[in-house]
Amino acid sequence: MEDMLMNITFHKSTGIFHLYNNDISYLMMILPNGQIGQLYFGAAIRDREDFSHLLETCYRTNSAYYSEELNTMCLEHLKQEYPVYGTSDFREPAVEVIQENGSHLSDFQYKGYRIEHGKPHLPGLPATYTEDDSEAMTLFLVLKDPVTGLMAELLYTIFNQGGIIARSVYFVNQGTEILHLGRAMSLSLDLPDSNYQWMQFSGAWGRERYLHTRELVPGTTSIGSTRGASSHEHNPFVILKRPHTDELQGEAIGFSLVYSGNFLAQAEVDNQNITRILMGIHPDTFDWKLSPGADFQTPEAVMVYTSYGLNHLSQTFHKLYQKRLARGYWRDRPRPILINNWEATYFDFTEEKLLDIARRAKDCGVELFVLDDGWFGARRNSFAGLGDWTPNKELLPDGIAGLSAKVAALGMKFGLWFEPEMVNADSDLYRSHPDWLLKTPHRHSSLTRHQYVLDFSRNDVVEHLYQQMSDILRNAHISYIKWDMNRYITECYSALLPADRQGEVFHRYILGVYALYEKLTSEFPEVLFESCASGGSRFDPGMLYYAPQGWTSDNTDAVDRLKIQYGTSYCYPISSIGSHVSAVPNHQLFRITPLSTRANVAYFGTFGYELDLNTLTDEEQAEVRRQTAFMKKWRHLFQFGTFYRIASPFDGNITSWMVVSDDQKTAIVGWYKILNQTNAPFSRIRLLGLNPDLCYHLKDSTQSFYGDELMHAGLSTSDSMCGELMGRKPSCDFDSRLFILQAE
Numbered sequence: 001m002e003d004m005l006m007n008i009t010f011h012k013s014t015g016i017f018h019l020y021n022n023d024i025s026y027l028m029m030i031l032p033n034g035q036i037g038q039l040y041f042g043a044a045i046r047d048r049e050d051f052s053h054l055l056e057t058c059y060r061t062n063s064a065y066y067s068e069e070l071n072t073m074c075l076e077h078l079k080q081e082y083p084v085y086g087t088s089d090f091r092e093p094a095v096e097v098i099q100e101n102g103s104h105l106s107d108f109q110y111k112g113y114r115i116e117h118g119k120p121h122l123p124g125l126p127a128t129y130t131e132d133d134s135e136a137m138t139l140f141l142v143l144k145d146p147v148t149g150l151m152a153e154l155l156y157t158i159f160n161q162g163g164i165i166a167r168s169v170y171f172v173n174q175g176t177e178i179l180h181l182g183r184a185m186s187l188s189l190d191l192p193d194s195n196y197q198w199m200q201f202s203g204a205w206g207r208e209r210y211l212h213t214r215e216l217v218p219g220t221t222s223i224g225s226t227r228g229a230s231s232h233e234h235n236p237f238v239i240l241k242r243p244h245t246d247e248l249q250g251e252a253i254g255f256s257l258v259y260s261g262n263f264l265a266q267a268e269v270d271n272q273n274i275t276r277i278l279m280g281i282h283p284d285t286f287d288w289k290l291s292p293g294a295d296f297q298t299p300e301a302v303m304v305y306t307s308y309g310l311n312h313l314s315q316t317f318h319k320l321y322q323k324r325l326a327r328g329y330w331r332d333r334p335r336p337i338l339i340n341n342w343e344a345t346y347f348d349f350t351e352e353k354l355l356d357i358a359r360r361a362k363d364c365g366v367e368l369f370v371l372d373d374g375w376f377g378a379r380r381n382s383f384a385g386l387g388d389w390t391p392n393k394e395l396l397p398d399g400i401a402g403l404s405a406k407v408a409a410l411g412m413k414f415g416l417w418f419e420p421e422m423v424n425a426d427s428d429l430y431r432s433h434p435d436w437l438l439k440t441p442h443r444h445s446s447l448t449r450h451q452y453v454l455d456f457s458r459n460d461v462v463e464h465l466y467q468q469m470s471d472i473l474r475n476a477h478i479s480y481i482k483w484d485m486n487r488y489i490t491e492c493y494s495a496l497l498p499a500d501r502q503g504e505v506f507h508r509y510i511l512g513v514y515a516l517y518e519k520l521t522s523e524f525p526e527v528l529f530e531s532c533a534s535g536g537s538r539f540d541p542g543m544l545y546y547a548p549q550g551w552t553s554d555n556t557d558a559v560d561r562l563k564i565q566y567g568t569s570y571c572y573p574i575s576s577i578g579s580h581v582s583a584v585p586n587h588q589l590f591r592i593t594p595l596s597t598r599a600n601v602a603y604f605g606t607f608g609y610e611l612d613l614n615t616l617t618d619e620e621q622a623e624v625r626r627q628t629a630f631m632k633k634w635r636h637l638f639q640f641g642t643f644y645r646i647a648s649p650f651d652g653n654i655t656s657w658m659v660v661s662d663d664q665k666t667a668i669v670g671w672y673k674i675l676n677q678t679n680a681p682f683s684r685i686r687l688l689g690l691n692p693d694l695c696y697h698l699k700d701s702t703q704s705f706y707g708d709e710l711m712h713a714g715l716s717t718s719d720s721m722c723g724e725l726m727g728r729k730p731s732c733d734f735d736s737r738l739f740i741l742q743a744e
């Protein structure tokens with residue numbers, strides 16, 4: 001087993017496909033009825049010719065069977081690879097094809113396969129990639145429905161490292177009739193039992209990606225979005241774990257959709273305890289017309305299997321998404337410390353005020369000044385101006401070019417906010433192009449924040465926004481763009497598409513967003529893009545392909561951020577987590593937390609400030625100077641080290657997490673206490689990921705410990721509330737500490 005390398009084999013005599021590397025095996029088989037069956041996905045098993053015993057079939061009372069000859073073949077009880085409804089499998093299907101005669105039945109028969117080294121790009125869609133063909137292999141399984149001539153190519157990529165399989169499906173109508181895809185999931189996986197817990201990351205504006213865990217029971221368990229964005233409410237990421245699996249050990253499978261629009265993630269436990277996972281574009285808001293010769297590519301879904309617990313599952317996603325999903329100049333670079341004026345001024349600013357904020361920030365060690373909403377058109381509040389991307393000359397006499405030059409003269413980089421997908425009714429854009437909105441004829445149009453959604457399914461709209469944004473980018477010193485999106489899509493309908501294509505609008509909209517991102521990021525490769533959608537409403541892998549960091553939440557309260565960032569860390573790397581120190585009382589919750597705790601939370605992210613540092617006392621400004629110096633020293637470790645969750649904010653009063661350097665010589669542990677406790681018990685945390693044989697010195701102390709001691713006996717976190725501990729400052733509510741450990 002030790003020498004086993006990544007491979008994909010086809011065993012002709014048994015009709016079995018085996019994708020494997022040192023971590024996982026994925027097994028499929030051509031079934032007697034010509035469809036593809038699923039045999040196994042889990043820890044690596046050695047390759048051999050025959051695994052057909054894993055295909056269990058039997059005659060069951062009251063179940064429909066395929067034919068008198070194949071009377072033990074009940075599709076209802078078979079584990080399949082890309083199932084359809086209506087031909088005796090009554091579970092929810094992976095695909096639905098609506099035909100001219102009104103039939104929805106199809107039968108995807110195996111036609112052939114090919115294996116390629118590397119991984120193909122998915123045209124117009126974000127996806128994981130390889131930099132060298134030796135990093136992965138891809139299996140293409142060609143299936144065809146004999147009646148309609150619809151070809152479905154199932155793509156499976158296995159990487160040479162990690163328990164990762166990336167999947168998608170490519171359709172071509174090779175028949176003569178017009179078809180409609182009513183459902184085209186990216187992934188369907190039938191697992192042989194249902195002894196799993198389902199973990200989802202759900203919430204709302206200001207409390208995104210809170211962890212919820214529930215048992216699987218017969219029937220469906222699902223989350224999704226039909227809002228036009230992946231959403232605050234549910235993230236396109238779920239985990240199935242065994243009941244005893246925890247952060248340190250046990251089996252788990254993560255499912256992640258590389259997509260930013262409407263999605264469905266579902267588990268269905270059937271009457272024989274088989275669990276079917278489906279993941280892809282939400283079928284409720286999807287109908288894609290496929291004329292003869294037309295094709296359709298689904299988004300990519302990524303599955304990760306581990307038998308080493310949830311931290312290991314997350315680390316596999318982090319590495320993949322950090323190195324082989326995020327792209328470009330900023331992918332591997334520590335991120336600049338920024339200051340954003342939104343919570344400092346909202347719409348109430350002048351150029352002088354902005355420069356005051358920038359000057360003080362520069363003095364405190366901040367590197368990038370970001371001008372948020374309100375710099376363009378008639379935008380003095382949220383009622384007007386969206387869509388008119390020309391600088392307001394009353395506020396900024398020399399425009400963005402002038403302001404960015406003044407910021408550059410301070411020795412800082414300059415960043416700018418856009419919300420390209422939206423328009424206010426009170427705007428020149430709306431007045432000149434009222435037909436550019438998504439709106440249904442003769443129906444009322446709903447509002448959010450006084451704005452409408454532009455029809456990004458139209459090329460002319462996307463092109464217009466490209467012209468506006470690229471013009472500003474070309475003519476000013478801009479190093480960073482914050483791309484915001486502040487409402488969901490309602491009354492979805494495109495004026496340019498015919499009736500039988502209206503089911504395509506949601507997906508075409510996201511393709512338009514991706515197209516604009518692609519054009520801008522290719523033309524301005526050194527600009528750092530941060531995605532944002534009312535905080536974290538589009539914090540998904542699709543966005544990460546274009547923007548290597550995202551604004552995690554509009555909630556900047558340090559205590560709430562523990563839950564938000566902890567939940568986010570299950571799938572997304574620390575380098576993607578936008579995190580800022582903001583003012584107190586906090587603007588969302590009115591909570592007062594120590595400046596040190598606000599920074600100690602924000603260090604585990606991209607780090608920045610969201611307040612006017614002029615409002616701080618001299619002593620606080622000195623602390624900010626120490627914080628920025630500290631982050632500059634350690635940001636590579638924070639953002640690119642191996643991240644471990646230690647204690648969950650969803651479980652109790654203490655949260656803890658840590659990062660470890662690749663050589664295991666340096667680690668930083670974050671420890672956070674929500675409420676203070678009288679006469680508190682002594683406390684310890686057991687660290688993770690250290691080298692047991694290295695002796696680590698605890699910074700700012702005289703103490704040193706071996707890695708094995710820190711991982712097994714633990715590190716004391718007892719504070720001044722455990723009696724009079726020498727030399728400790730008094731503890732308080734919302735207290736926190738960082739422990740920096742360094743080995744020779």
Ligand code: DGJ
Pocket residue numbers: 342372373417484486532533534535551553554
């Ligand atoms: C919502 C974002 O999440 C905020 O950070 C800010 O940019 C506002 N929009 C501006 O309107």
